[in-house]
Amino acid sequence: MYRAPVEEIAHTLKIVAGLDDAIAQGRLGDLSDDLVDAILEEAGKFASTRVAPLLQIGDEHGTPLKDADVTMPPGWKEVYREWISGGWNALTGKEEFGGQSLPMMLAIATFEMWNSGSMAFGIGPTLTLGAIEALEAHATDELKQTFLPKLVSGEWMGTMNLTEPQAGSDVGALRTRAERAEDGTYRIFGSKIFITYGEHDLTENIIHLVLARLPDAPAGTKGISLFLVPKFLVNEDGSLGARNDVFCGGIEHKMGIHGSPTCTMIYGDGFARAKKPGAVGWLVGEENRGLACMFTMMNNARLAVGIQGVAVAEAAYQKALAYAEERRQMRAPGWTGEGMSPIIEHPDVQRNLLTMKGLTAAARSIAYACAHAIDMAKSGTGDDARHWADRANLLTPVAKAFSTDVGVDVASIGIQVHGGMGFIEETGAAQLLRDARIAPIYEGTNGIQAIDLVQRKLPLGGGEHIKTYVAELRAVAKSVAASNSADFGETGQRLLASLEDLETTSLWLQQALAKGKISAAFAGATPYLRLFGLAAGATYLAKSALGSEQAGRTALARFFAENLLSETSALKDRVIHGAASLFGARSALAS
Amino acid sequence: MYRAPVEEIAHTLKIVAGLDDAIAQGRLGDLSDDLVDAILEEAGKFASTRVAPLLQIGDEHGTPLKDADVTMPPGWKEVYREWISGGWNALTGKEEFGGQSLPMMLAIATFEMWNSGSMAFGIGPTLTLGAIEALEAHATDELKQTFLPKLVSGEWMGTMNLTEPQAGSDVGALRTRAERAEDGTYRIFGSKIFITYGEHDLTENIIHLVLARLPDAPAGTKGISLFLVPKFLVNEDGSLGARNDVFCGGIEHKMGIHGSPTCTMIYGDGFARAKKPGAVGWLVGEENRGLACMFTMMNNARLAVGIQGVAVAEAAYQKALAYAEERRQMRAPGWTGEGMSPIIEHPDVQRNLLTMKGLTAAARSIAYACAHAIDMAKSGTGDDARHWADRANLLTPVAKAFSTDVGVDVASIGIQVHGGMGFIEETGAAQLLRDARIAPIYEGTNGIQAIDLVQRKLPLGGGEHIKTYVAELRAVAKSVAASNSADFGETGQRLLASLEDLETTSLWLQQALAKGKISAAFAGATPYLRLFGLAAGATYLAKSALGSEQAGRTALARFFAENLLSETSALKDRVIHGAASLFGARSALAS
Structure with a gap:
């Protein structure tokens, strides 16, 4: 059964997404660290025991x-x-209507828990x-x-x-x-x-x-x-x-x-x-003027659906981990215990579990960072408010699409970790995939999100906002590289290389749009969004590790950087070189 | 409703897998091209209309x-x-027991059709x-x-x-x-x-x-x-x-x-x-001695499960293609027709459909090549028989695992192409994913297949067999590169680069095993198997195109090479550099 990862959620909110800084800057009213902890603790209890x-x-x-x-x-x-x-429904509502006017960050963190339930x-x-x-x-x-x-x-x-x-x-x-x-x-x-x-x-x-x-x-x-x-x-x-x-x-x-x-x-x-x-x-x-009103509903709904992807991934990870610790089959290489080893000792199962955990944490970070931007936009004025609104707009399609793809992928790996039991409905692993499968579709399919990212979000701030964002991520990567910690392995260099891929593709897509090559830009939208999610998510994992004493966080950031991040160069290639062969292949689709 | 792709199946059998050559060499008894066509045609009819x-x-x-x-x-x-x-059950049985003694290639091709049904x-x-x-x-x-x-x-x-x-x-x-x-x-x-x-x-x-x-x-x-x-x-x-x-x-x-x-x-x-x-x-x-008997059952069963992956992928592709041609939403860039365009005109949907078709065709080729090797082994003697038995053994885990992963991935993309309708059971797209999800699990999970490939198949022929195989694939890639056909784009170079990745990782894994680094070899098994499937499958698509007049085949081979094949360098990195961070991350999995 799901148990809300309250400590991880709190750490991601405070250190990775920026809740601590926002409180310190007085941008979240009289919200305190203690209140945040208390809310998350109570929500976690309700989600785990009641939902x-x-x-x-x-x-x-x-x-x-x-x-x-x-x-x-x-x-x-x-x-x-x-x-x-x-009072869980009233977290973010305005006080004049009975709400608690709490930040979107807390709403999204609690939404994660309800949806994991x-x-x-x-x-x-x-x-x-x-x-x-x-x-x-x-x-x-x-x-x-x-x-x-x-x-x-x-x-x-x-x-x-x-x-x-x-x-x-x-x-x-x-x-x-x-x-x-x-x-x-x-x-x-x-x-x-x-x-x-x-x-x-x-x-x-x-x-x-x-x-x-x-x-x-x-x-x-x-x-x-x-x-x-x-x-x-x-x-x-x-x-x-x-x-x-x-x-x-x-x-x-x-x-x-x-x-x-x-x-x-x-x-x-x-x-x-x-x-x-x-x-x-x-x-x-x-x-x-209904469309404008609808977008008000839809933007935050997209983030909320993104968090559903995170939520199901978390639930699937917990279920798979518990099974892998319990289930014994064969003797893993190097296993010195009695009889068969728990399957978690098998390197291939470890790869699956670490992939699940890494993708879940990466998607969570992006979603929380998006919620942070919404809160900052709300508490800011003028250029500052515009900056954070741009940030929220930039991250929303990534938070929606990357996270919900992660939800499906992680739930599917979760079934695989269970072996034959994963296909039996009573186990519950199959339901998580069945549930997760809607999230890449509703509130705008992930293909639409990718096009939104390329067409409407890359031009934000005259095309400068994405550069600012990548520069921020790069500062984190440089801190990792400069940390000289052997525990990070090649994480710093790997992050820098992926952020380079992100920057290169962003620029390429901006130029394609500027030249009116709309089809070429749209053809690369989905690989670009995934590249964005991987590079940003990996950087957030490293940020999480830098701000933590736990060896596990560093190890996870390193696993992600050294195992999953190599995909970004393939994705860059797909964005920049893939369109020509795509358009040429219409004849291959004749039915 | 599914319609058996008889022409594509026949072409893949004859030209890609080697059925034509085997007939010409007299290795398949009195089997003729006409008989093959007649059997496939009838099977296709039965699968489409009755199954x-x-x-x-x-x-x-x-x-x-x-x-x-x-x-x-x-x-x-x-x-x-x-x-x-x-007589469909009796295709391959021995004549003395009422069977038709037809080659495994035909059995597998018909199995594909029943399973697509x-x-x-x-x-x-x-x-x-x-x-x-x-x-x-x-x-x-x-x-x-x-x-x-x-x-x-x-x-x-x-x-x-x-x-x-x-x-x-x-x-x-x-x-x-x-x-x-x-x-x-x-x-x-x-x-x-x-x-x-x-x-x-x-x-x-x-x-x-x-x-x-x-x-x-x-x-x-x-x-x-x-x-x-x-x-x-x-x-x-x-x-x-x-x-x-x-x-x-x-x-x-x-x-x-x-x-x-x-x-x-x-x-x-x-x-x-x-x-x-x-x-x-x-x-x-x-x-x-039951285990030896069981392996007799299991080896071909693994190939047969692999073909289930191909089969569901084909069914999912056909369903998605039909929907994409019918369904109209928005106006695709460059659309000059009346009103909304069919969604197949949107580049992102084309990418999805081409990915589905490319992966399906690649997986089919590998499975048929495996069946061809089984038939050759059966009809050969001495070193020749051993060579082909090794080939069948080498390809079996790839045919099982790569194809069934493709089945799940393609069925999931199929749902996505349908948008909201994909999540509604009546549409049938969801069922294909639900059905496909068992194939990576039964007959030995895909993780087990990957370990089998690394541990038992790479050492075949004293470690030489894999080299022979890659050399054969490379000859195809060189033919493409030498063809100087603009339609192939960069296909030749892309294939050669991926085959280089396949060779490098094969050698690295062989050496890891030789040095007793079992855990490190096993940690890379799953990415290695996927790399193998992509590189081999892409090469077979090119071989299919070289042996065909249809522009669509060349275009598909090129799309695959220029869009999907870039993944092999990321996978190579994961095999060779991924293990260290994987083993270091055990602490990240503490529950």
């Missing part, structure tokens, strides 16, 4: 749908209620947080007063309604329509698919944020507006009113995260249980 | 167990009967083939006469009973015991787990080959004997006699291949339905 036991229950029971009602798996409602009572459980509050952020940034005061207190507390949950069958990655193609009503509200008609937690019985009300198009809206993404559509209308005294005309029309049968209901949502089809035709909605932000 | 429709049915229905009886999914029995009526269907006959080979090589004439005709025809199926809870990869640790009976037969007592097709209703009888230990047997692998234990005893006239004391005690709930019953088999526990205590068994081969 983790939901994991297999959710997988086995799923979320059956009957007459538009969804029943959550046994025990989930109780744990969710306990979880919101503990159960990804299907963790994804629900992620969506609520997205709704909170969109409303905080764009809604009218009246909407805020009505909805934010209960969303912040978690008494109600929120959803994001973007996808339609013909509009997945391309939200501009959506057709759900909104009509203006005389009272200033709107009526929404249409259907949405893949709506996570679209319907469930965890909370009495569900607040849908829905992208739709007004009759006179321009075509494409410039004609999209965002609406708030509650499951139940809310009376003036705050009590629940009429059932709104939004219903769950179906639940997907998915590969994993069975405990998370993925719903088809039908808006305004005059379903028998609704009294009036059309789902009543309120505009959030301005008409036809 | 492939079983895929989702098997996944959904599974193989329920009731009172020790297993019911196969709807329609499976009918298709199996039709399949054996077509449904891995859960294809694995059953694989086990039967293993049983046939073990009996042909080691059983008494009486056993052969009684059992081989019906096993060769497929009227009965066979199983391999190796694994016990404490004895997975380490068969020497098994405890199932065999007692000598007065009539020269034996009584088997014990239980086995993970027995594929251990019980089912496809055939009237099931012939179990069971590893067990005699009371006076030496400890470890030198005290293991192989026994034939039929589900029903066979009367002298060939009719079925008494029910033997072997029963299915449980079915595993697995991540994938739900249509393949994975059974716990109980031998000799006096189960109520058996008349006599102890399962009646017959010795196969000599007492305490």
